[in-house]
Amino acid sequence: MSSPESPKLPVPADVDLSVRLGGLTLPNPVGTASGTFGKGLEFQPFYDVASLGFIVVKTITMEPRAGNPSPRLVETPGGMLNSIGLPNPGIEAYVRDTLPLLRTLGAPLVINIAGHDASEFARLAEILEKEEGIDALELNMSCPNVSGGMDYSTSADGARDVVSRVRDVTDRPLIAKLSPNVTDIRPIAAAAAEGGASAISAINTLLGMAVDWRHRRPVLGRGIGGLSGPCIKPVALRIVRDLWRTVDVPVIGIGGIQGVDDVMEYLLAGASAVQVGTANYYNPCVGKDILEALPRCIRELGASSVRELVGTLEDPR
Numbered sequence: 056m057s058s059p060e061s062p063k064l065p066v067p068a069d070v071d072l073s074v075r076l077g078g079l080t081l082p083n084p085v086g087t088a089s090g091t092f093g094k095g096l097e098f099q100p101f102y103d104v105a106s107l108g109f110i111v112v113k114t115i116t117m118e119p120r121a122g123n124p125s126p127r128l129v130e131t132p133g134g135m136l137n138s139i140g141l142p143n144p145g146i147e148a149y150v151r152d153t154l155p156l157l158r159t160l161g162a163p164l165v166i167n168i169a170g171h172d173a174s175e176f177a178r179l180a181e182i183l184e185k186e187e188g189i190d191a192l193e194l195n196m197s198c199p200n201v202s203g204g205m206d207y208s209t210s211a212d213g214a215r216d217v218v219s220r221v222r223d224v225t226d227r228p229l230i231a232k233l234s235p236n237v238t239d240i241r242p243i244a245a246a247a248a249e250g251g252a253s254a255i256s257a258i259n260t261l262l263g264m265a266v267d268w269r270h271r272r273p274v275l276g277r278g279i280g281g282l283s284g285p286c287i288k289p290v291a292l293r294i295v296r297d298l299w300r301t302v303d304v305p306v307i308g309i310g311g312i313q314g315v316d317d318v319m320e321y322l323l324a325g326a327s328a329v330q331v332g333t334a335n336y337y338n339p340c341v342g343k344d345i346l347e348a349l350p351r352c353i354r355e356l357g358a359s360s361v362r363e364l365v366g367t368l369e370d371p372r
């Protein structure tokens with residue numbers, strides 16, 4: 056649904072922006088990252104969010120959760136640390152109250168879920184199986200802000216287990232969202248793909264902390280948090296390139312995207328699609344800005360589709 060005020064984006068005639076993501080065809084590669092786009096409705100006054108390639112919602116869990124003690128956010132050079140946790144009303148209230156609103160947004164909808172263990176991930180997917188208007192599930196196997204949140208993306212066996220348990224209960228496209236807080240993400244991503252993941256999202260936030268030395272305390276209420284924003288882009292680009300080289304399923308690049316140049320860098324490094332996160336906080340029009348500029352950048356490289364650019368970065372001499 057677009058409000059009467061939200062401006063429509065021109066649809067480019069001569070550039071094919073569509074991408075395929077493990078059984079899912081998206082109108083374009085630009086999505087929003089979980090936890091950074093509210094319910095989507097908040098952004099509707101700024102532009103027609105139906106023009107986005109996809110919308111990923113804040114993580115939903117089985118039971119309601121309150122999230123972490125405040126302060127939960129602090130700015131850092133080139134980024135932001137958050138220890139929001141996973142506050143949400145729980146799956147039952149979510150399906151009843153929020154899902155109907157999300158269905159009106161008009162962009163492909165990705166519901167992001169997290170369980171305490173593999174069977175809870177599967178149970179959440181099972182509950183959502185009865186619901187229409189969901190285009191894919193993203194498994195948040197990588198939240199650094201809750202106890203045990205990264206358990207399923209720090210070992211290959213854990214990743215395979217949780218994805219395969221969810222795969223047993225749904226044919227929907229499954230996106231495994233992985234953590235950068237590991238020595239080598241490649242075997243973990245490969246195991247997620249073996250378990251049935253249709254795509255890999257990389258990356259979630261990097262563990263970090265901020266210190267208030269005058270009060271001899273960490274700034275965040277939980278002590279540690281997840282680092283996001285432009286400062287993590289080089290880490291994420293390196294990971295996307297590694298995954299493009301080694302994993303058979305498409306990669307969704309996430310981390311520090313704030314404009315079209317960043318998107319082009321991710322596509323060339325090997326991302327089939329991207330998610331924009333922290334930038335939504337300081338530029339609510341970032342999705343629109345990127346989509347307006349993307350066709351011109353694709354043409355600049357002599358291409359006429361997103362797909363022909365993915366992974367075409369040349370190797371260093």
Ligand SMILES: Cc1cc2nc3c(=O)[nH]c(=O)nc-3n(C[C@H](O)[C@H](O)[C@H](O)COP(=O)(O)O)c2cc1C
Pocket residue numbers: 088089090091113114135137139140141167195198232258259260282283284285287309310311312330331332333334
């Ligand atoms: C305030 C905040 C809340 C977030 N909440 C979630 C969440 O609920 N689930 C999730 O999978 N990722 C969550 N993330 C991680 C983002 O989706 C994304 O992976 C990360 O921020 C890196 O992208 P960015 O640098 O563009 O923000 C959150 C990030 C931020 C900044």
